[in-house]
Amino acid sequence: MRGALISLAMVAPVLSWAAPAPSPVTFYKHIAPIVYQNCAPCHRPGESAPFSLLSYDDVKRHAPQIAAVTKSRYMPPWLPEPGHGDFAEERRLTDEQIRLIQDWVKAGMPAGPPVKGQAPPTFSSEWQAGTPDLILHVSKPYQLAATGGEIFWNFIMPVPITATRWVRAMEVRPGNPKVFHHANVVLDRSGAARRQELVPGEGFSGMDLTIEEETFDPDGHFLSWKPGSKPVEAEEGMAWRADPGMNLVLNVHLRPSGKTEIINPEIGLYFTDRPQTKFPMLLQLEHDGMIDIPPGEKDFLVTDEMKVTMDLNVLAVYPHAHYLGKLMEGYATLPDGTKKWLVRIPDWDLSWQGVYRLKSPLFLPAGTVVSMRFHYDNSAENPRNPSNPPREVKGGNQAIDEMSHLWLQVLPAQGGDQRAKLQESLVRQRLEKYPDDFSANYTMGDLLLTQGNAPAAAEHFEKASKADPNSALAATEWGIALFSSQKLPEAEAQFKRALEINPAYTDARYDLASVEASGAKWEAAANDFRKAMEERPEDSRARQHLGEVLVLWGDELFRANRAEQSLARYREALQYRPGDAQLHGKTGVALARLARLDEAQAEFETSLRIDPKSEPAKQTLEVLKLMKAQPK
Ligand code: HEC
The missing domain is CATH 2.60.120.310 (Copper type II, ascorbate-dependent monooxygenase, N-terminal domain)
Known part of the structure; x- marks a missing residue:
């Protein structure tokens, strides 16, 4: 018994000494799975990366470089900091994987025995999801x-x-x-x-x-x-x-x-075949109006906040800045004070920007405040600074301007289509931030118009138009709101202004024609509907309205005892409404007035063919036949 004890104590260190040494890191066993999974999607022929990483030789050839770029986490490109938002499709190596690559390079990049069943990934050179519809x-x-x-x-x-x-x-x-x-x-x-x-x-x-x-x-x-x-x-x-x-x-x-x-x-x-049943929306935090970064400024902070007015689930985030962005943070503060990270990017790089979808939706109860805090470096030390020497930078969409946007894709928790309600609360917040802002006023006008509040909508479109006097769209929408408020001359003036800004803007042309028609300006209305029809032949509305306008114009001329002109309008209208029984009747009446009885009879017969039950047509036809039977 005693001997056995002694031998165990003596054996223990020997055992650990004799235990198999940690197996050497080899390509096929350790490195290939990392590279095939995390690098090959881009490092393959025809893709964005400069060389392929699809074989032992490929990887070996670039090994020192690979060890360096994975250690610095430059590759695979992935901007968000772990622990600050949990994203699907996260492309980030673990510390363990990075260490394996280092060890493998130090060990002289052994291939090791091939692993059974392992093969470099294959990628479809065709559409990945099959032939598109x-x-x-x-x-x-x-x-x-x-x-x-x-x-x-x-x-x-x-x-x-x-x-x-x-x-x-x-x-x-x-x-x-x-x-x-x-x-x-x-x-x-x-x-x-x-x-x-x-x-x-x-x-x-x-x-x-x-x-x-x-x-x-x-x-x-x-x-x-x-x-x-x-x-x-x-x-x-x-x-x-x-x-x-x-x-x-x-x-x-x-x-x-x-x-x-x-x-x-x-x-x-x-x-x-399945239509949309869930209605997500994109919420935008931004404060480009705050961007005015002096040259040399190393840490310029741009912030924005938004209060969430209904229970929401966040599905994805998309942060965006240009070249000066550095640390970019987005987070939510729940009503109970809890802070939830949406995204944190310690070292922004425009080249690798992307949309980050959350692994599972993040619930934000009503009352949550969402915050954006973006830091910018406009010093010469920022290697990505597009201006050398640095210059003053403002908000804008050129590469030398900056932007501060944090978009969230959200789905209202209560289901159904909540977009208009949500949008309204957001636009109200935006109007507080920028009372004269074009898009806030424009959107508010649109919302009010859909709610049937045209006079209030008109006020916002007016502000939008003042913010951007060259927007034909804002002028047109302002006109529509005025039109709906029964202010015809004012509406007409806006549609005309829109057409001065953009003579080819068919929507404004169409609206102008409509307002002219409402004011019984038949000639102008007919001309503008004709133009709209030429510009947009595939749209049947202008053609239909042109027909209506010509009939009304014809009626007015007829009442004024100008049967000849009236007939011309009806005849043109028939080109657009050949199947209109009543219009054939009107044409017949105008012809009868001009004593062209045979032609009149033909029109009434056509009218009756289209609508055999029409009593007035039957009676008029009888009268016509009697008239024709009378001796001249
Ligand atoms: C999203 C696509 C993508 C993925 C994934 C990716 N790369 Fe790259 N890689 C690129 C592109 C594009 C370049 C060239 C542009 C650049 O260097 O910025 C590049 C460049 C490199 C370079 C050359 C860097 C230099 O300094 O010239 C190395 C080395 C590299 N990648 C290794 C890797 C490794 C290893 C992985 C996986 C762990 C990986 N890449 C994953 C796209 C990718």
Whole structure:
């Protein structure tokens, strides 16, 4: 017994000595899984990264560099700080993984025995989610010069559909991912993007994109793309609406590659029969109006706050600044004082911006205050500072301007469509911040108009128009609010002003024609409906209204005993309303008045063919026959 004890005590250290040494770090066993999972989506042929990491040789060739960029956490690119928001698709190595890479490089990068069943990941060179239901193309590819600065370009992509469809997923195919770094997609139902083009069909430049919407119709989706990302799938019930005549605007950030490149992106849309049942909304914190950063300033703080007025779930966040952004924080303070992080980015880098979707929704009860605190470095020490020497920087959408935006995608907890209510509370807060602001007044006007409060809406559109006297849209909306308040001459003046700003603005033309028609200005109304019809032949409304106006005009002329002119109006109206029995009757009456009895009879017969039960037509026809039977 005793001997056994002694031997155990003696053996223990020997045992630990003899225990298998920690197995050496080898490529196939340890490194390949890390690289295939976290690096290969971008480091593969045809993608944005400069070399592939799909084999032992690839990784070995770049090993020292890989050890350095993973240790510094430059790669994989991932901006949010862990522990400050829990995001899906997080692309971040663990400390353990980083250490394994270091050890492997120190050990001389051994391959080790291949692992059974392991293979480099394969990627579809086709659409990742299968063949799309509809592929959108740009009207004209963009030719990127070999050298020069970064370019922000907006492609306009028409959506060729004839009926409303619901989109459940979208995939962007950059066509040339090497120079194509990040893209946002904006829906444009108003044609506003087209009006920004210098040459029709060409697209236009600009770093950030806002689309003036004619109606309050926010889509509530972040449609963005970044290298290595999966197609954007909408959650169940959150399909978005595609309407005929709508454009998608693809806002891209391009980097010259050293040779001329042709950029010809495509967007694939995947439809569903299930319409939207959940209505998320995008909330924006921003304070660009506060941005005025003196040159050399190392820590300029921009803040904004928003009070949440109903229970909400946050689904995703999208922080945005340009090149001077450094530390960017977004958090929520619940009514009980608890602080919940939305996102924290210690070292902002525009190149790697993205939308961060939360792993699970974050509940914010009504009364929560959401805060944005963005810090900017406008010193020469900031390597990303686009101005050297630094210059004064203000808010704006050029690369040398700055921005401070924190967008949240939220879903009201109580269900149903709460967007108008939510929007109203937000716009009220925004009006407190910027009483004369264009978009706050514009949106408020829109909301009031939908609620049927036209006079109050008119006041806000007036302010919006004063903030931007060159906005044809604001002038038109102001006109609509005046029109709905029965102020016809004032409304007419605004529509005319809108057309002075933009003579090709068909909506204003159409509205002008309508207000003229209401004021019995038949000739002017007919002319403007005719123009609107020429500009937008596919829209049947102008044609229909032109017909109505011509009939009313004809009636007035007839009452004034000008049967000849009246007949001309009715005849033109018949081109637009060939199946209108009553109008054939009116034409017949005018012809009878002019003693053209045969033609009159033909009109009444047509009228009766269309509407065989019409008593007045029958009777008039009888009278006509009697008249014709009378001896001359
Ligand atoms: C989201 C896409 C993406 C992912 C994921 C990614 N990279 Fe990169 N990587 C790039 C791009 C783009 C560049 C070139 C631009 C740059 O260096 O900023 C790059 C550059 C590099 C470089 C060269 C850096 C230099 O200083 O020139 C190395 C090394 C590298 N990546 C390693 C990795 C490793 C290792 C991983 C995974 C752990 C990884 N990358 C994941 C996109 C990615």
